[in-house]
Every structure is written in structure tokens, then in C-alpha cells.
Amino acid sequence: MSAVAPAPTLTFTASPTTVTPGSASTLTWSATNVTTCIASGDWSGSKATGGSQSTGALSTVKTYTYTLRCIAPGGDITRSVTVSVSSVALAPTLTFTASPTTVTPGGASTLTWSSTNVTTCIASGDWSGSKATGGSQSTGALFSSKTYSLTCTGAGGSVNRSVTINVGTVTPAPTLIFTASPTTVSSGGSSMLNWSATNVTTCIASGDWTGSKALSGSQSTGVLTTVKTYTYTLRCIAAGGDIIRSVIVNVTPVVPVAPSIGTITADDCTIMVAGESECDTKVRWNAPGYINPKVYQGGKPLVFDLAVSPPGGYPTKMKFNTRTFRLYDNSIFGVVPGTDTSYTANIYCGPGLEMNTSGVCVMSTVGVTPLPANIDIIVEPSIIRSGDTTRVRVKVETSSPATCTHYGIQNSPGILTHDGSPSSQDWNLTTRPLMSTQIIKVKCVLDGLGIESEKEERINVIPNFEET
Known part of the structure; x- marks a missing residue:
């Protein structure tokens, strides 16, 4: 049974779809499972299976039609887009937002805007300067409320938008950990009270202890002789609300026992x-x-x-x-x-x-020859286009300190140092732009021992296709 060819796909768009005389639009397309693409209508020629191209200046007031037909084993696929040239200046549009619109002191927000039918944008208010007709920008750290305005102008007029970012205050919630250890003692014994509080200003004891306490600390109950349940309460005061915790210590009678044998x-x-x-x-x-x-x-x-x-x-x-x-x-x-x-x-x-004398197990120096370092090179992707870079992950496993040198990844050899612990260490590197197929190599030498090991990997570089 023959394999079924996958169905082709083609996405084809124009932006913008309406322009004034002398302006241009950008055609963008992407096809899968096809072998070649051919343009017709108001453009022509063979095209790559994906890319973008300007229409050039469109001066005639009319609707231009651009058609792209892509040929594939699974059946051809055709898409068309239109670009209208209008003699009437189009009204400008502007979308301007901030996210988030409320931040804590020192926080930041991101300003995002997009526009149509404009040629320039000018910032005012709590920012300034000329801006692109679309984009995003961080406000940086904010410690007070700010208002940002943006005015964009085109042949059809101007449009203005503003956003306000409020800086609020957050009162952190108080916390209190309060324990007794042990919680049961025999008459004549004692327990240790331990506590730790955050985001509070003062702590006050009540119950079977009293007085002002530090925000964290420990204190003995002292000798407890009465057979009963003692209750220790600690209340800590904070701007975010008071917090109270209690612990109990049970005192039991002393029971005569036989001499301990353990x-x-x-x-x-x-x-x-x-x-x-x-x-x-x-x-x-x-x-x-x-x-x-x-x-x-x-x-x-x-x-x-x-x-x-x-x-x-x-x-x-x-x-x-x-x-x-x-x-x-x-x-x-x-x-x-x-x-x-x-x-x-x-x-x-x-x-x-x-x-060794510090109680640490180390490699024995008597009659033991360490193994060479084990090297692994992973290239992702391993096939790239001319002029591109790729990622290289180097993994070295050894129980002895080693010095490794990599070749062919960057413009000059680089040094990787392995300290022997943990036994496996990774480095993530990026190649220089590669113009042709490259053999990369990593060579490791165990420090002081001269034991060598090396590993090579190939990066395949294919030429770029030229558009016509």
C-alpha cells in the first residue's frame, strides 16, 4: 500500500489591505507539504515556500489582486489577497494599553500600542520622544502613579490615547510560629517555648506567662511542679492585623520506675x-x-x-x-x-x-588509574542555514578535576573547567554564525594526570535559497 501524501497548507496575507496612493503593503505567506510556489495576478514569478515581500509603491487608485499557487504531491493549493488604493485619506486608529494598570512600589508595567494610517507617533505626559507606530515599552520601576499619553498623526488626521498606572501599597500579612518542646513533662520537669514572628511590631505574652516579648526567641517555662495543663499564649501586633497563637504543656505525676536499662x-x-x-x-x-x-x-x-x-x-x-x-x-x-x-x-x-584527615572519602592514590573523562556533545539543531547559529550542549562526566577545550564552536578555542564534583557537569554554548559545514571538537585532560579524551560532532550547513 502506497503512503498517502500529506495535505498541503498555505497561509497568505497582506498588511495593510487599504493604502493611500504612493504607499505599499507587505505580502506574507507560509506553506507546508509543497514543493514550489508560483505568483500571478499583480505579481509574478517563482516564490519560496515561505517569506514576505513588499508590493512596492501603489499609485493607481484601484484594487490590486495577488495570487499564490503552491504545487504539492497531495494536490495544489491557491490563495489570493487584495490591496485597495484609496484616494481618500484614511482616518488614523490607535490602540494604547498598560499591563498591569496597578503595581506595588518598585513594580513596572508594560505599555503596548498599535496604529493604522499614521506616519508618526509622539509620546507625552510621563514619557516623551518619538515612538514607532507600534510596539511595547516597560515603564521601569514606579514609585508613584503615572499617566502616559501617545499622539499618532497620518494623512487623515491625528489620534490621542492615554493610560494611567496606579502605584498602591501592600501591607504584608503577619506570621507567627509558636511551639513548646516537649509538650508533656513529669512533675519537676520543664519545657522550652520557641517562637518566631514576621511583619509585626511587638509581641505580648499571656496565660501562664506574661510580659512583652521579642519578635522571635526562646524561653524555658521553668520548673513545673503542679500536675495540670499549662497554657502559654502569644499575641503579636501588626499593621496587617494581630495574630495569636497558644501552646499547652501537660504536667504528669512522677511514677516510680525500676532502674533504666537501655x-x-x-x-x-x-x-x-x-x-x-x-x-x-x-x-x-x-x-x-x-x-x-x-x-x-x-x-x-x-x-x-x-x-x-x-x-x-x-x-x-x-x-x-x-x-x-x-x-x-x-x-x-x-x-x-x-x-x-x-x-x-x-x-x-x-x-x-x-x-582523608577531614573525614572525606577521596579518590585513592594507591594503584588506581582514573578513567578518562566521558564527553557528550548535543547540537540542536544539527542542520542550519548559512549564516545562522545553533546551540551546543557539552556534557562532561568525570570524578577527577579536568580542563576541557572546545574547538570550532566560537571564533577561538574556549576553556571549560570541571572540578570533579558533581561527576557530571553541563555547559550550554552558542556557535558563531556558520557559513559552511563545521566539525566541532571537545578535548578533556585530567588535571595533573595527563589522561586525555576527546569527542567530535558535525554541524551541517545548507545554503540559503534566493528569491526571484
């Missing part, structure tokens, strides 16, 4: 990537009878008030100086004779790596 362990882990200093581990513990169990990693709190680790262990990142995990009870080691509540896990470096 165990804690952590998984060893291996760093597989050069330049990394941490890896994933899981901590497991069991603290039966602890009053307020706490897990510390490297001397800093990790988990509070959880007597048994989650199923599978508690995930965390581990560095060489945070390998030691400790289990506390009310900030006191829960130790009985013969029971140790600390554990130090091991960190290993993967194949080809070794740990």
Missing part, C-alpha cells in the same frame, strides 16, 4: 562517591522504663521521648565525627552495672576511595 546500636555505612563525607545509617534502641528517653548523635539531640526505635530503625545521616550514638534518661546516662548506652558505628570508603 541498649543502642547503629548500622555501619559505606561512602561510594568521591568528595562525600556522610552516608545513610539507621539507629536502633530499646529503653524500657526510661522516664524521658533521648537519643543523641555526636553530642547533639536526635530523638526525644521515644522508648523504642521505629520498625527497621531510625534513619539519619552519619559523618566521621557523628558516629557515636548515646541513650539518655532525663539527661542522665541510663546505665546499670554491665550495660553500656553508647555505640560507635563505622564509616567505610567504597572501592577506589580512601578517607
Whole structure:
């Protein structure tokens, strides 16, 4: 079965479609799935499958007809446009807008205008000077309301339009984060209140604490002995409206318990990537009878008030100086004779790596030869017309620092520096205008090792078609 030829398409327009004697119109067309196009009527000759062309000055008062027929395997297609020459001067038109019409201080708006039957446009008001008969322009940063006027003149007279842009004020909404940790303590314990507010002027405490407070900070509740629920409220005042938050701390009786016995362990882990200093581990513990169990990693709190680790262990990142995990009870080691509540896990470096004095896994220098840099060149598009430019993406993958040089992309060779981390780095480049087919090359040398690799890519350049 033979393939069905795709249907041809042809868009053909004239702008403007009415002119005064001695003026011109621009013909614009675009065709797909065709092989050639032929002009007839008030123009003639073979045409490209897409382009634009002026009618030239039209002096005779009449209607000119321009026809374009494009030939294709899927069937020919024909379109016509007309341009009328009028002896009567046409009235000018002007559309003038601003977007947006209201901005915050320091914001900008875009002025956009278009006109017909005019030859000149003059700006006035809060802008000035001669302007094109159509276009757009930013106002730049605005800090007060502005009015922009535009007057355009043609053979048929003048037309004026104005737009006003208002500058308003925005009062930011206040925010307040207020927490207590922990929210439940035994009699004789304490909790830490933490808060942070924005877009406010002052904060006032009430409930079980009082007084003026800073806009952000932390404060201990102090020792809480009465078995009850304490309520702490913080109200922050702002121009955008006050905001109030409350937290509660429950105080429970002290329950006598047997001496604490706890165990804690952590998984060893291996760093597989050069330049990394941490890896994933899981901590497991069991603290039966602890009053307020706490897990510390490297001397800093990790988990509070959880007597048994989650199923599978508690995930965390581990560095060489945070390998030691400790289990506390009310900030006191829960130790009985013969029971140790600390554990130090091991960190290993993967194949080809070794740990330096800073606890970072780096490429091993003993008996390991680094691989050459892997180079990839992507050209989009890879086929261009003479005189055009194209985009080149260079991707280099290596675990060692490298210096790369590109050739043929620009007028002179360029340098790309790869620091070895992350292992893959990209550069997006644009070629110089190319007049003929070009071979581009990227060559990389591992710094201090002399190990080389290179990659070439071809950019095909085709000549431009000439219109007749």
C-alpha cells in the first residue's frame, strides 16, 4: 500500500489591505507539504515556500489582486489577497494599553500600542520622544502613579490615547510560629517555648506567662511542679492585623520506675562517591522504663521521648565525627552495672576511595588509574542555514578535576573547567554564525594526570535559497 501524501497548507496575507496612493503593503505567506510556489495576478514569478515581500509603491487608485499557487504531491493549493488604493485619506486608529494598570512600589508595567494610517507617533505626559507606530515599552520601576499619553498623526488626521498606572501599597500579612518542646513533662520537669514572628511590631505574652516579648526567641517555662495543663499564649501586633497563637504543656505525676536499662546500636555505612563525607545509617534502641528517653548523635539531640526505635530503625545521616550514638534518661546516662548506652558505628570508603584527615572519602592514590573523562556533545539543531547559529550542549562526566577545550564552536578555542564534583557537569554554548559545514571538537585532560579524551560532532550547513 502506497503512503498517502500529506495535505498541503498555505497561509497568505497582506498588511495593510487599504493604502493611500504612493504607499505599499507587505505580502506574507507560509506553506507546508509543497514543493514550489508560483505568483500571478499583480505579481509574478517563482516564490519560496515561505517569506514576505513588499508590493512596492501603489499609485493607481484601484484594487490590486495577488495570487499564490503552491504545487504539492497531495494536490495544489491557491490563495489570493487584495490591496485597495484609496484616494481618500484614511482616518488614523490607535490602540494604547498598560499591563498591569496597578503595581506595588518598585513594580513596572508594560505599555503596548498599535496604529493604522499614521506616519508618526509622539509620546507625552510621563514619557516623551518619538515612538514607532507600534510596539511595547516597560515603564521601569514606579514609585508613584503615572499617566502616559501617545499622539499618532497620518494623512487623515491625528489620534490621542492615554493610560494611567496606579502605584498602591501592600501591607504584608503577619506570621507567627509558636511551639513548646516537649509538650508533656513529669512533675519537676520543664519545657522550652520557641517562637518566631514576621511583619509585626511587638509581641505580648499571656496565660501562664506574661510580659512583652521579642519578635522571635526562646524561653524555658521553668520548673513545673503542679500536675495540670499549662497554657502559654502569644499575641503579636501588626499593621496587617494581630495574630495569636497558644501552646499547652501537660504536667504528669512522677511514677516510680525500676532502674533504666537501655541498649543502642547503629548500622555501619559505606561512602561510594568521591568528595562525600556522610552516608545513610539507621539507629536502633530499646529503653524500657526510661522516664524521658533521648537519643543523641555526636553530642547533639536526635530523638526525644521515644522508648523504642521505629520498625527497621531510625534513619539519619552519619559523618566521621557523628558516629557515636548515646541513650539518655532525663539527661542522665541510663546505665546499670554491665550495660553500656553508647555505640560507635563505622564509616567505610567504597572501592577506589580512601578517607582523608577531614573525614572525606577521596579518590585513592594507591594503584588506581582514573578513567578518562566521558564527553557528550548535543547540537540542536544539527542542520542550519548559512549564516545562522545553533546551540551546543557539552556534557562532561568525570570524578577527577579536568580542563576541557572546545574547538570550532566560537571564533577561538574556549576553556571549560570541571572540578570533579558533581561527576557530571553541563555547559550550554552558542556557535558563531556558520557559513559552511563545521566539525566541532571537545578535548578533556585530567588535571595533573595527563589522561586525555576527546569527542567530535558535525554541524551541517545548507545554503540559503534566493528569491526571484
